[in-house]
Amino acid sequence: MAEEEGGSLIHVAIKAEKLFSIGPFEVTNSMVGAVLASLLLLAAAWYVTRRAQTVPGRLQSLIEMPVEYIAGITAASTSRWRGYVALVVGLFLMILVANWLGLLPGVGTIGLKGEHEGELVPFVRPAAADLNFTLALAFVTFVVFVWWAIRIHGPIGYLKELVGEPRYMAPLMFPIHLISEVSRLVSLSMRLFGNVFAGEVLLATMLALTTAVIFVLPLAFFVPAVFLGLELIFGAVQALVFALLTMTYITMAIAEHEGGGHESDEEHPAPSPA
Amino acid sequence: MFEAFGVDLPKLFFQVVNFLLLLYLLNRFLFKRVFALLDERQRTISKGLEDAEVAARDRELARAEREAAVSEARKEANEMIARANKVAEDTRNEILTDARAEAEKVSARARDEIVAEKDKAMAELRAQVADLALFAAGKLVRREMDDPTQRRLVEEFLAEVQPTRPAKSSRS
Numbered sequence: 001m002a003e004e005e006g007g008s009l010i011h012v013a014i015k016a017e018k019l020f021s022i023g024p025f026e027v028t029n030s031m032v033g034a035v036l037a038s039l040l041l042l043a044a045a046w047y048v049t050r051r052a053q054t055v056p057g058r059l060q061s062l063i064e065m066p067v068e069y070i071a072g073i074t075a076a077s078t079s080r081w082r083g084y085v086a087l088v089v090g091l092f093l094m095i096l097v098a099n100w101l102g103l104l105p106g107v108g109t110i111g112l113k114g115e116h117e118g119e120l121v122p123f124v125r126p127a128a129a130d131l132n133f134t135l136a137l138a139f140v141t142f143v144v145f146v147w148w149a150i151r152i153h154g155p156i157g158y159l160k161e162l163v164g165e166p167r168y169m170a171p172l173m174f175p176i177h178l179i180s181e182v183s184r185l186v187s188l189s190m191r192l193f194g195n196v197f198a199g200e201v202l203l204a205t206m207l208a209l210t211t212a213v214i215f216v217l218p219l220a221f222f223v224p225a226v227f228l229g230l231e232l233i234f235g236a237v238q239a240l241v242f243a244l245l246t247m248t249y250i251t252m253a254i255a256e257h258e259g260g261g262h263e264s265d266e267e268h269p270a271p272s273p274a
Numbered sequence: 275m276f277e278a279f280g281v282d283l284p285k286l287f288f289q290v291v292n293f294l295l296l297l298y299l300l301n302r303f304l305f306k307r308v309f310a311l312l313d314e315r316q317r318t319i320s321k322g323l324e325d326a327e328v329a330a331r332d333r334e335l336a337r338a339e340r341e342a343a344v345s346e347a348r349k350e351a352n353e354m355i356a357r358a359n360k361v362a363e364d365t366r367n368e369i370l371t372d373a374r375a376e377a378e379k380v381s382a383r384a385r386d387e388i389v390a391e392k393d394k395a396m397a398e399l400r401a402q403v404a405d406l407a408l409f410a411a412g413k414l415v416r417r418e419m420d421d422p423t424q425r426r427l428v429e430e431f432l433a434e435v436q437p438t439r440p441a442k443s444s445r446s
Contacts, residue, residue: 015280025284034289038296045304067308085309086301094296127289131279136289140297193279 012201016130017121029111029122030130037098037127066093070243077251084250087144091137092243095128099196099235102126103203103228128196128238131189138189141246146181149253184249188242195238199231404428 016030044063051060070092074085101107102125111122127133149158162181164173206227210220407428 014278016285025288028280028285031285031288031292034292038292041296042299042303045300049303049307064308064311067305068312071309071312086297086305089305090293090297090300093300094293130285130289131281132285133289135281136286136293139286139290140293 012129012197012204014197016125016132019121019123028130028132029125030127030133033098033101033107033124033130034127034133036124037094037101040097040101041093066096073244074247077247078254080254084144084148084247087140088243088247088250091141091246092239095137095192095239095242096236098127098133099239100232102129102196102200103231103235126196126200128192129200131193134189134192134196135185137192137242138185141188141249142181142185145184145246145249145253148250152254184245188245192238192242195234199234203227203231400432404432407432 016028018026019029019032020027048060048063051057067089070089071085074081074088107122107124107126110124111120146158149161153161162174162177163170164177203224206224210223213220404425408425411424411428
């Protein structure tokens with residue numbers, strides 16, 4: 001592994017690295033990345049709210065466009081889309097900004113020489129290159145779609161869903177259903193983490209390779225740029241995938257077995273979301 | 275497994291809290307506003323489209339109405355012209371018939387008058403001829419021939435002669 005080679009150019013730690021501690025609480029560089037992404041989004045939100053007009057200007061449409069786009073997709077899913085559209089759009093924006101933030105120059109390259117073996121510890125790490133971040137998002141999604149399932153079908157209805165239709169198959173089906181629910185949590189978080197982390201490793205590798213040959217082949221300078229462009233697309237695609245999968249899971253939780261739902265809608269009338 | 279990825283509860287918890295906080299703030303300040311704007315824009319656009327549609331429909335309606343009016347007027351004008359033509363024709367025919375009848379009447383009356391006049395003249399002529407004949411015969415026989423019987427004889431003769439005369443006169 002790169003870490004063992006000490007001064008190697010290729011170095012991407014699989015864990016987010018500790019920057020400093022506040023008491024027992026470790027502050028990692030991916031936390032900084034997440035907070036930076038959040039602040040950027042909030043700044044954009046503040047900008048839009050402050051100067052929003054019905055006929056949007058250029059910057060306003062740039063910020064509104066993804067919101068509008070994802071909201072449009074979500075609005076086509078179920079009639080209750082108002083209840084979860086904020087989560088879907090929020091996930092998309094957060095992951096998108098966090099991913100793109102990682103592509104900025106300086107992120108991942110400016111840092112402190114760490115306590116161990118003089119490794120560079122970047123101040124900022126793309127948030128999604130830390131499983132804590134992706135797992136946190138997936139966890140929120142998980143809670144929300146289970147909550148919707150329980151809200152629409154009731155706790156007993158949700159359990160019935162897990163048990164499956166021929167009741168005698170329950171001993172086999174219940175664990176399978178349970179695992180399939182939990183696997184969504186794992187697949188969501190691992191997919192995002194894997195893609196972003198792999199992107200980081202790819203970029204670092206390309207950068208190291210081209211840095212090594214830059215004096216021989218000056219044009220090699222452009223190679224990382226190509227991969228940066230690719231990562232730009234991957235970052236958006238992963239954000240879209242995460243958001244749309246979240247939407248799909250919630251839609252399925254709401255609509256699943258709508259016909260055979262035993263009038264669970266009437267038994268447990270869902271209060272309309274605020 | 276998770277340990278290898280550096281997952282531990284405080285960090286996870288931090289990320290959850292960070293995201294939820296962000297979501298809350300975004301929802302509070304950005305989404306509500308953007309969704310409201312989107313709704314408003316949607317309404318404006320759909321209203322504009324609706325208005326355009328109504329206007330187009332009105333225009334179409336007006337066009338149809340105008341066309342109908344024009345064609346109605348044209349039809350009426352044609353009818354009027356046809357009626358006028360017919361009236362003129364009728365009047366002409368009537369006048370012609372009347373004139374013809376009048377002329378017929380006039381000529382018939384004239385003919386009657388001529389015939390009456392001729393009859394009168396003939397009757398007078400006949401009376402004078404009879405007188406003349408009687409007078410001549412009297413001169414011949416040196417006697418008065420004013421006996422009614424004789425006069426009747428002469429008149430009978432004349433009556434026998436009469437039918438042949440007009441035929442002869444009309445031929446000459």
